[in-house]
Amino acid sequence: MDATRIASTTNVDIEATGVRVPNTPQDAHPRNPEDANVHLETKDVHIWFGQRLIIEKVNLSFPENSVTALIGPSGCGKSTFIRTLNRMHEFIPGAALAGQILYDGKDIYDAHVDPVDIRVQIGMVFQKPNPFPSMSIKENVLSGLHLAQIKYENPDEIVRNCLERASLWTEVKDRLNASASSLSGGQQQRLCIARALAVNPKVLLMDEPCSALDPGSTRRIEGTIKELSQEMTIVIVTHNMAQAQRVSDYTAFFLAEEGAPAQVVESGRTDEIFMRPKDPRTNDYVNGLFG
Amino acid sequence: MTITLEKPINPVKPPKPWAKRNKSTVISNAIAVIFPILVLAALFFTTEIPGPVLVVVVFFPLQLLTAGVTSFMDKGKRGIGDAVLSVGCVTAFGLVVALLGSVVLSVIARGFPAIRFSFLTQNNIYISPTTDLTYGGIGHALLGTLLVVLIATLIAVPLGIASAIYITDIKGRAAGFVRFMVQAMSGVPSIVAGLFIFAAIILTDVVGFSAIAGGLAYAILMLPTVARTAEEVLRLVPKEVRDAAVALGSSRARVTMRIVLPTAKTGLITAVVLGVARIIGETAPLLLTTSNANNTNLNPFSDPVSTIPVYIFQYLGSGYQTSIQRAWGAALVLLIVVAILFGLTRYLSRNKRGNV
Amino acid sequence: MSSSTLEVPGNTPTPRYFGREKSRTKSDKLFSGSIIVAALSSLFVLTAILIYLGSNSWPVLVEQGISFVTGSEWSTTDGVEVFQIWPMLYGTLLNAIIGLVIAVPVSVFLALFIVFLAPRNLSKVLTVVIDILAAIPSGIIGLWGFLVFTDTAAGWGQLLNQYLGWIPLFANDQNQFARSPFIAGWVLAIMIIPIITVVSREVLAQTPQELLDAARGLGGSLSGSIRMVALPHARGGIVGGVMLGLGRALGETIAIYFVLNLIFDVNIYKILNPEGGAIASMIVAKFGEATPNEINALLGAGLILFIMTLFVNLAANYIVKRSQREKLI
Ligand SMILES: Nc1ncnc2c1ncn2[C@@H]1O[C@H](COP(=O)(O)OP(=O)(O)OP(=O)(O)O)[C@@H](O)[C@H]1O
Numbered sequence: 001m002d003a004t005r006i007a008s009t010t011n012v013d014i015e016a017t018g019v020r021v022p023n024t025p026q027d028a029h030p031r032n033p034e035d036a037n038v039h040l041e042t043k044d045v046h047i048w049f050g051q052r053l054i055i056e057k058v059n060l061s062f063p064e065n066s067v068t069a070l071i072g073p074s075g076c077g078k079s080t081f082i083r084t085l086n087r088m089h090e091f092i093p094g095a096a097l098a099g100q101i102l103y104d105g106k107d108i109y110d111a112h113v114d115p116v117d118i119r120v121q122i123g124m125v126f127q128k129p130n131p132f133p134s135m136s137i138k139e140n141v142l143s144g145l146h147l148a149q150i151k152y153e154n155p156d157e158i159v160r161n162c163l164e165r166a167s168l169w170t171e172v173k174d175r176l177n178a179s180a181s182s183l184s185g186g187q188q189q190r191l192c193i194a195r196a197l198a199v200n201p202k203v204l205l206m207d208e209p210c211s212a213l214d215p216g217s218t219r220r221i222e223g224t225i226k227e228l229s230q231e232m233t234i235v236i237v238t239h240n241m242a243q244a245q246r247v248s249d250y251t252a253f254f255l256a257e258e259g260a261p262a263q264v265v266e267s268g269r270t271d272e273i274f275m276r277p278k279d280p281r282t283n284d285y286v287n288g289l290f291g
Numbered sequence: 292m293t294i295t296l297e298k299p300i301n302p303v304k305p306p307k308p309w310a311k312r313n314k315s316t317v318i319s320n321a322i323a324v325i326f327p328i329l330v331l332a333a334l335f336f337t338t339e340i341p342g343p344v345l346v347v348v349v350f351f352p353l354q355l356l357t358a359g360v361t362s363f364m365d366k367g368k369r370g371i372g373d374a375v376l377s378v379g380c381v382t383a384f385g386l387v388v389a390l391l392g393s394v395v396l397s398v399i400a401r402g403f404p405a406i407r408f409s410f411l412t413q414n415n416i417y418i419s420p421t422t423d424l425t426y427g428g429i430g431h432a433l434l435g436t437l438l439v440v441l442i443a444t445l446i447a448v449p450l451g452i453a454s455a456i457y458i459t460d461i462k463g464r465a466a467g468f469v470r471f472m473v474q475a476m477s478g479v480p481s482i483v484a485g486l487f488i489f490a491a492i493i494l495t496d497v498v499g500f501s502a503i504a505g506g507l508a509y510a511i512l513m514l515p516t517v518a519r520t521a522e523e524v525l526r527l528v529p530k531e532v533r534d535a536a537v538a539l540g541s542s543r544a545r546v547t548m549r550i551v552l553p554t555a556k557t558g559l560i561t562a563v564v565l566g567v568a569r570i571i572g573e574t575a576p577l578l579l580t581t582s583n584a585n586n587t588n589l590n591p592f593s594d595p596v597s598t599i600p601v602y603i604f605q606y607l608g609s610g611y612q613t614s615i616q617r618a619w620g621a622a623l624v625l626l627i628v629v630a631i632l633f634g635l636t637r638y639l640s641r642n643k644r645g646n647v
Numbered sequence: 648m649s650s651s652t653l654e655v656p657g658n659t660p661t662p663r664y665f666g667r668e669k670s671r672t673k674s675d676k677l678f679s680g681s682i683i684v685a686a687l688s689s690l691f692v693l694t695a696i697l698i699y700l701g702s703n704s705w706p707v708l709v710e711q712g713i714s715f716v717t718g719s720e721w722s723t724t725d726g727v728e729v730f731q732i733w734p735m736l737y738g739t740l741l742n743a744i745i746g747l748v749i750a751v752p753v754s755v756f757l758a759l760f761i762v763f764l765a766p767r768n769l770s771k772v773l774t775v776v777i778d779i780l781a782a783i784p785s786g787i788i789g790l791w792g793f794l795v796f797t798d799t800a801a802g803w804g805q806l807l808n809q810y811l812g813w814i815p816l817f818a819n820d821q822n823q824f825a826r827s828p829f830i831a832g833w834v835l836a837i838m839i840i841p842i843i844t845v846v847s848r849e850v851l852a853q854t855p856q857e858l859l860d861a862a863r864g865l866g867g868s869l870s871g872s873i874r875m876v877a878l879p880h881a882r883g884g885i886v887g888g889v890m891l892g893l894g895r896a897l898g899e900t901i902a903i904y905f906v907l908n909l910i911f912d913v914n915i916y917k918i919l920n921p922e923g924g925a926i927a928s929m930i931v932a933k934f935g936e937a938t939p940n941e942i943n944a945l946l947g948a949g950l951i952l953f954i955m956t957l958f959v960n961l962a963a964n965y966i967v968k969r970s971q972r973e974k975l976i
């Protein structure tokens with residue numbers, strides 16, 4: 001069931017891809033060279049709400065600097081699963097979990113791990129744009145640094161860098177001190193991405209980031225995802241098959257049979273899943289025959 | 292596919308890996324809890340420094356410091372905020388529980404010895420502050436309280452519910468204004484209610500000090516509580532219920548009286564009980580309106596009447612051992628009445644939640 | 648206007664608007680009428696309070712002039728009657744401020760505890776405990792304050808004075824620590840903690856989950872998320888709750904009557920001195936043996952208390968409601 005790992009994209013010549021190189025994030029946030037092998041992997045993950053088993057035995061790995069799409073019918077537990085990847089799951093009363101989630105080879109649920117560290121390194125963007133309404137755009141971008149109590153210099157540079165990487169800079173550069181709630185939905189979502197980027201995560205989890213947005217904003221965010229995948233691992237939940245094909249390198253298909261917990265039916269390279277699915281149920285789903 | 296049983300025979304307990312505590316966290320929490328207490332105990336028994344000073348000057352700062360330092364060692368800088376938060380919360384919690392516990396336990400412990408059958412049934416005629424507790428009691432005050440509360444209820448409940456009907460059901464032009472007035476009225480201090488009734492009907496010789504005057508003063512305090520709770524309750528009546536009745540051709544009065552009010556019955560009773568609980572222990576307005584009496588007076592329209600709160604006030608003021616015991620006894624009875632009313636509201640609102 | 652659009656002469660149907668349905672039958676009219684009259688009872692009562700207290704006290708207020716609220720003497724002896732309530736007015740505020748200084752942090756921490764920290768069952772129990780505390784009659788609090796709490800709190804006051812007496816606030820020149828504004832403030836705090844806690848708990852519990860998620864997801868600790876998300880969100884509601892508590896504190900009568908010495912000599916800041924004031928308690932204290940004129944002066948004092956609490960209470964409701972409306976938008 002493990003996703004096939006292909007050559008890591010770290011060595012891709014950035015100039016050659018034609019992608020606009022972001023404004024050298026390395027300067028603002030120097031990256032640790034040891035992080036080169038970072039990646040995320042789940043082993044036999046089971047998830048409960050109360051006594052109800054929602055997800056059964058998920059084994060997935062998320063190769064570094066790649067985009068993995070999680071697809072599946074509504075209610076099968078994709079959001080639940082993605083929240084376990086940065087320990088947001090445990091805030092829900094009654095939540096329970098078995099199995100391991102290995103980040104850098106270490107179980108993030110180990111008693112010695114500080115969940116706050118995990119959430120700093122594995123950032124999250126939610127389905128509904130949720131900028132802090134009482135703060136300005138600039139304060140929103142910096143809020144993660146304050147919350148995680150990370151020391152920083154040059155706030156202006158960080159703000160600019162993050163907003164540029166989230167493709168929002170040009171739209172808001174003249175009103176950085178305006179309230180975040182004055183932005184449109186799509187802009188708010190990109191602001192949330194910028195906010196997540198400011199703490200310099202190695203992994204970014206996105207739960208249907210475009211579900212509340214128009215096609216134009218969706219396109220822009222997809223572009224942002226593509227660019228970000230040059231420098232971080234991205235996991236994205238989406239209901240939009242075309243989007244999954246456009247942005248992701250890998251895809252995992254979740255399905256819950258009636259009355260049973262959800263499982264990963266099939267996972268692998270996105271083109272394989274969409275062009276040559278092995279499981280008939282995957283075929284039906286990606287071709288829109290159910291779900 | 293396997294058959295999933297509705298209820299597993301051996302219900303597994305799904306694991307919560309985050310509930311596991313890291314050893315260093317356990318140790319640092321234990322240190323944060325135990326160390327300040329040990330220091331406090333040591334200083335308390337070895338030095339002459341008074342307890343409260345130790346708590347405020349030694350224990351509390353030490354607790355903050357230990358909690359801060361240990362969680363800093365455990366979690367780094369961000370641990371400190373959490374430590375301050377926990378210490379603050381637990382302190383507030385402890386303080387409130389201690390104060391409430393002190394109030395309730397003192398009333399029970401000191402009131403209990405006074406309670407006996409005669410205390411509940413006899414009145415206060417020929418009883419002086421030094422009379423032995425086996426004679427005399429609060430029977431007259433119980434009846435008086437009942438009378439005054441009954442009068443207040445008869446006045447405030449119809450008016451309060453009518454205000455609520457006007458706001459939610461009729462949705463009249465002045466609904467906002469009425470709500471505003473009800474709110475304003477809920478801020479009237481109890482002494483002002485008493486002064487007003489005193490000025491309006493006692494000074495003007497309409498009646499003298501009497502149960503009716505007390506009932507009117509109480510009604511002023513009760514009305515906003517009833518109106519506000521009833522408003523919330525009536526709001527919960529589904530629009531469909533009204534629509535269905537209107538579609539059947541009922542008149543507005545009928546819809547309200549036969550459909551809306553019965554649907555909200557339990558909620559409205561809760562409103563009444565809350566209103567009674569709000570007023571039953573108020574002393575100040577009665578001092579100015581019912582005054583006090585030693586005999587049992589069941590005539591609402593003339594002559595002073597005794598009530599439990601005023602009885603407490605009277606006996607507390609005289610300062611003898613037995614009279615203070617009487618005050619505690621009456622307080623215990625009052626507390627029990629309030630507790631019963633309180634339990635009643637919780638019982639009623641639980642039922643209501645079950646129905647909807 | 649003339650040229651293009653609206654040229655369908657004569658054919659446009661006139662729209663009919665539906666106002667509120669009129670009562671048609673006689674019984675319906677009677678019903679609506681009586682409900683309206685009853686609903687306006689609050690207005691009648693409030694106006695009547697103003698009129699009765701105002702008209703009865705008017706002669707005294709005119710006679711005493713502005714010194715009714717600025718002067719510090721109350722005497723019916725010597726043939727001349729002087730009624731001045733400044734020490735009581737000031738004392739009312741002083742007690743309330745001391746009460747708030749104690750009650751606000753306790754209540755806010757308690758609300759945070761209930762909403763964010765306590766295990767589910769404990770927070771349910773605590774909610775009930777707060778409701779019980781709110782339901783205890785002030786007469787009982789007064790009794791307890793007088794016979795149980797005063798001793799303890801006087802001890803606290805004495806210690807404060809002993810160690811911090813060099814701060815003017817904690818000076819005491821009577822060498823007696825019972826019946827001080829400090830104790831009155833504590834008693835008030837006990838009575839307003841439930842009010843502030845209930846309101847704060849409600850607004851804090853309404854903090855949008857997605858904002859809390861965002862803060863936690865960015866690596867915020869619990870305290871950090873509360874500071875950056877929950878408290879800003881709940882600020883308006885908490886301020887409103889504090890104002891409601893203030894309204895209650897200003898009007899409290901019996902509990903204060905038993906734990907405070909009422910002295911017609913203003914005590915500005917020495918909160919441990921056994922001297923203080925409170926309008927409501929003063930009314931009870933003077934009422935029994937008051938001369939007819941004095942009664943009218945007491946009615947005037949009540950009028951001032953009424954206006955003060957009315958103002959505070961309406962402001963509180965306005966603040967709470969405004970903060971709720973902001974949240975809805
Ligand atoms: N807090 C909760 N308590 C109990 N059950 C929950 C809770 N949250 C979600 N569930 C259940 O878990 C299952 C998975 O929910 P989840 O939100 O993860 O689905 P999803 O795949 O993200 O759906 P969608 O695509 O609609 O967002 C659902 O059956 C849902 O009812």
Ligand SMILES: [Mg+2]
Binds near residue numbers: 078079080207
């Ligand atoms: Mg979802």
